[in-house]
Amino acid sequence: MLEAENLYYAYTPDVPALRGISLTLRAGTILYLLGRNGCGKTTLMNCLSGVLKPKRGAVRLYGRDLHSYTPAERARQVGLIPQLHTPAFNYSVREIVLMGRAPHLGLFASPSRLDYEIADAALESVGLSSYRERPYTQLSGGERQLVLIARGLAQQCRILLMDEPDAHLDLNNQLRVMERVVRLAADGLSFIVTSHLPNNALAYAHEVLLMKRGAMLAYGTPADVLSENLLSAAYDLPIEVIREGERLRAILPRRAS
Amino acid sequence: MRIVALGRSRAAASGFRQAVAYGSLALPVALILISLLLGLYEIRIETVVRALLSLVVPQAAEGISSTELTLTLRIRLPRVLAAALIGAALASTGAAFQGIFKNPLVDSNLLGVTSGAGFGAALALLLGGTALVVQGSAFAFGLLAVMIAYAGSRLYSSAPLIVLTLMGVLIGSFFTSLTALTKYVADPLNTLPAITFWLLGGLTGVTWNSLPLLAVITLGGSAFLWAIRWRLNILSLGDAEATALGMNPTRLKLLIILCATLMTAAAVAVGGAIGWIGLVVPHAARLLVGADHKTLLPMSLSLGASFLLVIDNISRTLLPAEVPLGILTGLVGVPILIVLLRRSQTVW
Numbered sequence: 006m007l008e009a010e011n012l013y014y015a016y017t018p019d020v021p022a023l024r025g026i027s028l029t030l031r032a033g034t035i036l037y038l039l040g041r042n043g044c045g046k047t048t049l050m051n052c053l054s055g056v057l058k059p060k061r062g063a064v065r066l067y068g069r070d071l072h073s074y075t076p077a078e079r080a081r082q083v084g085l086i087p088q089l090h091t092p093a094f095n096y097s098v099r100e101i102v103l104m105g106r107a108p109h110l111g112l113f114a115s116p117s118r119l120d121y122e123i124a125d126a127a128l129e130s131v132g133l134s135s136y137r138e139r140p141y142t143q144l145s146g147g148e149r150q151l152v153l154i155a156r157g158l159a160q161q162c163r164i165l166l167m168d169e170p171d172a173h174l175d176l177n178n179q180l181r182v183m184e185r186v187v188r189l190a191a192d193g194l195s196f197i198v199t200s201h202l203p204n205n206a207l208a209y210a211h212e213v214l215l216m217k218r219g220a221m222l223a224y225g226t227p228a229d230v231l232s233e234n235l236l237s238a239a240y241d242l243p244i245e246v247i248r249e250g251e252r253l254r255a256i257l258p259r260r261a262s
Numbered sequence: 263m264r265i266v267a268l269g270r271s272r273a274a275a276s277g278f279r280q281a282v283a284y285g286s287l288a289l290p291v292a293l294i295l296i297s298l299l300l301g302l303y304e305i306r307i308e309t310v311v312r313a314l315l316s317l318v319v320p321q322a323a324e325g326i327s328s329t330e331l332t333l334t335l336r337i338r339l340p341r342v343l344a345a346a347l348i349g350a351a352l353a354s355t356g357a358a359f360q361g362i363f364k365n366p367l368v369d370s371n372l373l374g375v376t377s378g379a380g381f382g383a384a385l386a387l388l389l390g391g392t393a394l395v396v397q398g399s400a401f402a403f404g405l406l407a408v409m410i411a412y413a414g415s416r417l418y419s420s421a422p423l424i425v426l427t428l429m430g431v432l433i434g435s436f437f438t439s440l441t442a443l444t445k446y447v448a449d450p451l452n453t454l455p456a457i458t459f460w461l462l463g464g465l466t467g468v469t470w471n472s473l474p475l476l477a478v479i480t481l482g483g484s485a486f487l488w489a490i491r492w493r494l495n496i497l498s499l500g501d502a503e504a505t506a507l508g509m510n511p512t513r514l515k516l517l518i519i520l521c522a523t524l525m526t527a528a529a530v531a532v533g534g535a536i537g538w539i540g541l542v543v544p545h546a547a548r549l550l551v552g553a554d555h556k557t558l559l560p561m562s563l564s565l566g567a568s569f570l571l572v573i574d575n576i577s578r579t580l581l582p583a584e585v586p587l588g589i590l591t592g593l594v595g596v597p598i599l600i601v602l603l604r605r606s607q608t609v610w
Contacts, residue, residue, distance in 0.1 A: 080508025
């Protein structure tokens with residue numbers, strides 16, 4: 006459904022941020038983007054969400070150039086779940102989720118009863134129905150991340166881009182958020198997830214794209230991509246992959262001593 | 263079962279907020295009527311009602327003395343209407359600016375419109391213009407200040423809104439200096455007091471002549487802000503999220519800034535530099551109905567109109583000599599803001 010072909014992007018002419026990235030996202034897939042800080046993960050996300058226009062190459066959504074969609078049309082298909090943030094004003098959880106209805110409404114329209122029902126249903130499907138009237142800023146990090154996922158659901162898009170959903174979350178909350186993502190993917194939603202935690206890619210990804218200095222180092226199933234050689238090259242660090250029988254279990258940096 | 267019941271009662275709570283916000287629109291209407299009764303010359307309520315009716319049905323004025331009729335319709339009504347319109351304009355544009363600049367401590371003077379208008383008025387007073395010339399000059403210079411700030415910000419391609427804010431603050435200071443210059447060269451016996459009084463704000467000189475422009479701009483601008491009020495929620499999350507939610511945040515923000523600038527310039531041109539309303543009233547409104555701009559904007563409109571009506575009534579009646587509005591809004595507004603900041607730590 007979402008395809009990128011040979012993407013190039015550069016913020017300044019001589020320093021390319023993306024060099025020839027291609028990927029194909031199918032329905033119900035969780036794709037992890039891994040790589041060091043500054044390797045181009047965020048730039049790639051911005052190109053895929055339509056915020057940035059690639060200098061060369063193309064992003065296609067259902068076979069059509071992403072930039073031929075109007076912003077509202079695009080937002081009905083592709084949603085962005087930002088990193089944890091604190092809004093300047095203290096909106097209730099329900100108001101935050103309701104904002105997902107924006108691409109479905111005219112500029113001068115306010116949400117109708119139907120929009121409220123869709124927002125409430127979205128909250129219910131992340132298990133936070135009882136949080137509707139709670140102030141968003143008083144929620145824990147994991148709960149906020151779930152609320153932002155609910156906003157993506159209220160947006161009724163088919164693809165959700167998640168920018169480091171596991172940052173700032175404890176192990177329990179990481180699991181809570183990602184298990185929800187896995188369940189939604191089983192229902193046919195697709196996710197592209199950036200992360201600095203390769204272990205989460207091991208646990209939840211269907212596909213992994215490993216990046217280094219704006220280029221693709223490897224792209225494929227976790228079993229193929231998350232190898233000691235490729236990870237060590239990506240992170241410029243000797244890395245050990247711990248196995249449990251045939252299954253990969255954990256990814257750990259190897260210390261010098 | 264318990265959770266379902268809880269959900270319902272809380273949904274009712276948000277419906278209650280909406281009822282409060284829309285219901286509050288009746289408050290300024292009632293206050294307008296009450297304000298017409300107040301003044302050194304006492305007028306009974308039935309006289310006021312009949313005088314107002316006579317605007318539609320001329321026979322209703324029969325038996326009312328011409329003094330009372332003139333006082334109600336020619337002197338008090340334009341002033342009271344101006345107070346309501348100016349209060350509504352300053353408060354609603356303050357709420358809109360706080361939303362789009364993601365900052366609860368700004369008002370619509372952020373981009374220098376009031377400072378520009380102040381210089382426009384001071385210049386016209388220095389050159390001996392009539393009341394209408396002073397108003398026109400204030401309006402024009404208010405717009406000019408924001409236009410210069412906007413043109414300056416276009417020189418930079420990145421982060422236009424941040425540069426625009428910076429330019430606004432700079433241009434505002436520049437016009438404040440120009441105003442100081444006009445005061446410095448003004449005749450200390452008559453022109454200087456006139457400029458000083460104008461800058462402190464007041465509605466003493468308001469006649470029907472001032473009202474049409476003020477009314478058209480305030481009502482039109484409020485209608486626009488009302489129509490996009492839900493979008494203010496999304497704009498207040500920042501450009502990246504607004505874009506991801508399918509909006510064009512830059513274009514909508516520019517439209518809001520244009521609308522708020524026109525409204526503020528019109529308000530300041532008629533009422534002078536009345537501070538604090540754009541800052542204090544949205545906070546009070548947020549405390550009553552929450553941060554959601556869907557209810558916050560109607561609440562700001564009615565509280566702003568009501569606040570300035572009350573302040574102007576105090577200025578007109580309570581003290582032997584009229585106290586400029588800018589002084590009263592500060593004296594009343596600052597303590598209110600301090601109390602609100604203390605009580606409402608959870609609202610933003």
